[in-house]
Amino acid sequence: MPTEPLRLYHSQQLLFFEPAQDDCAGFFSSQLQLPAIMFLQRGSRVLRTQWQTAKGMSQMAMTSRPPIASSRWFSESRRLMVIKPVLLADIGEGIVECEVIQWFVEPGARVEEFSPLCEVQSDKASVEITSRFSGVVKKLYYEAGEMAKVGKAFVDIDIEGDAKAEDIEPVAPEQPEKVAIPSTPIAASDSILEQKGNTISEEVTPTPQKEKGKCANLATPAVRHLSKELKIDIMDIDGTGRDGRVLKEDIYKFVKARDVADQQAPPSLASTFPQDPSIQTETVVPLSNTQLQMFKTMTRSLTIPHFLYADEVDFSNLVELRTRLNRVLSNSPVVDGRPSKLSYLPFVIKAVSLAIYQYPILNARVDVDTKTNKPCLVHRPQHNIGIAMDTPQGLMVPVIKNVGSLNIVSIAAELARLQGLAAQGKLSPADFTGGTITVTNIGxxxxxxxxxxxxxxEVAILGIGRMRTVPAFDEADQVVKKQVCNFSWSADHRVIDGATMARAAEFIRTVVEEPDVMVMQLR
Incomplete structure (x- = not known):
């Protein structure tokens, strides 16, 4: 056994052991006997004793310090930060508010990321808003039918998902107050007054309304559409669906009961007397959401000084070309997305795109330079042509994107797609964005x-009138039948002068009257 197997060190109330350098490995492997083991055990006990002493001294030092105020605000701020407000995103085209059509959630409901929250309606399309977070819905800022502001919070979500019932402030229905009849003499016999006293008073308590289910304001789009057609407030109906949801059968029952009540009701005094025909009765009807947005948009548009230019265009050659192409399409195999028949509008749209290459100012917009704070023109390379459409919801202007890279058949296919979605009210916000010039086919x-x-x-718009058959003279002074259509242009006279508009309109007239030119101009 080595003469100096271990050395004991003492530093800052801590003990540690270090084996001697002489044959340390051999000592631990073969020559470590019981006395040495006992020595190590005693050293370990000493080490634990020293550690407990040092720990006690540190605790005494901490207790001798002045108490520190509890950071209560820290825990409260953490609690507030788990509530995430979901902002109504900007859906483009300068829309600043949308109508909340229906909610798919309610306070206390669990939602996942990208799950639908509500459906909103702008002046152009209905959009389904999804959740950005997973958690529990805490608060709805708007009711169905109210206008929600873009960029503002419309729902709060607890991302930790620990919402409790007491954390949600339910909207309690207002309790009916007791109506007290003032103490006034009642017209009765004097004997009754003498028996009951000189005044009679009583309290009338209205019958409490039936409490609606927690999902009473939720319904499918078909049910809401039916309620709007019948002009019924969905909250007036007692739903028989799950959690009080209103079904179609509930609406029909409500209408039937209302009609029966109207038939049984006694005629009013106003109906017993004939109305004076000399008195004009006015009825106030609020604007629909689409009409309201159109009112705002057109009010801003009329601040532009309009310049009108009109011309007659001979469609005779275009009629023949369209007839031949439709014959080819009808004999060709059916291809998904390709129209079976062409109208005149795709040819006009392509002619406008060809004119933009010659007169790019038609595709520009007026803006203010942020550096100089002066008006400027912003030229746009893509020809995104908006098409004004008459839909069940009102006037819509979806956009055919990048017309310069499309042929006639592709333009017709995209036009048919947009017309189909517009008729169903399913146009998306992307279908309205990016327009650079507009064509409206009022004809x-x-x-x-x-x-x-x-x-x-935008700086220009083309209006297409009705095509009509008129007599005209040909080159041999013979009377022939021609198909004539009127093109009416409106241009921003701040940046487009009459000569520029006339040249651009003449170019389009030439292309439409000689549609074979489109073949040479195809890119």
Whole structure:
């Protein structure tokens, strides 16, 4: 056994052991006997004793310090930060508010990321808003039918998902107050007054309303559409669905009960007397959401000084070309997305795109330079042509993107797609964005001439009138039949002068009257 197997060190109330350098490995492997083990055990006890002493002294030092105020605000701020407000995103085209059509959630409901929260309706399309977080819904800022502001919070979500019932402030229905009849003499016999006294008073308690389910304000889009058609407030109906949801059968029962009550009701005094025909009765009807947004947009558009230019275009050659192409399409195999028939509008749209290459100012917009704070023109390379459409919801202007890279058949296919979505009310916000110039075909409904209004952030719009058959003279002075259509242009006279508009309109007239030119101009 080595003469100096271990050395004991003492430093700052801590003990540690270090083996000697002489044959340390051999000592631990073969020559460590019982006395040495006992020595190590005693050293370990000493070490634990020293550690406990040092720990006690540190605790005494901590207790001798002045008490520190509890950081109660820290825990409270953490609690507030788990509530995430979901902001209503900007859906483009300068829309600042949307109508909340229906909610898919309610306070206390669990939602996952990208799960639907509500459906909103702008002046152009209905959009389904999804959740950005997973958690528990804490608060709804708007009721169905109210206008929600873009960029503002419309729902709060607890991302930790520990929402409790007491954390949610339920909207309690107002309790009916007791109505007290003032103490006034009642017209009765004097004997009754003498028996009951000189006044009679009583309290009338209205019958409490039936409490609605927690999902009473939720319904499917079909049910809401039916309620709007019948002009019924969905909150007036007692739903028989799950958690008080209103079903179609509930609406029909409500209408039937209402009609029966109207038939049984006695005629009013006003109906017993004939109305004076000389008195004009006015009825106030609020604007629909689409009409309200159109009112705002057109009010801003009319701040643009309009310049009108009209011309007659001979469609005779275009009629023949369209007839031949439709014959080819009808004999070709059916391909998904390809129209089976062409209208005249795709040819006009392509002609406008060809004119933009020659006159790019038609595709520009007026803006203010942020550096100089002066008006400027912003030129845009893509030809995104908006098409004004008459839909069940009102006037819509979806956009055909990048017309310069499309042929006639592709333009017709995209036009048919947008028309189908517009008829169903399913156009998305992306279908309305990015327009650079607009074409409106009022002639499909009727009307020969039109004075169209320029769309905001554009400088020109083309109105197409009704095509009609007229007699005309050919080169041999013979009377022939021609198909004539009127083109009416409105331009921003701040940046487009009459000569520029006339040259651009003449170019389009040439292309439409000689549609074979489109073949040479295809890119």
């Amino acid at each position: 499909s409904i009727g009307g020969t001439y039109v004075s169209p209004v320029i769309v905001e952030r």
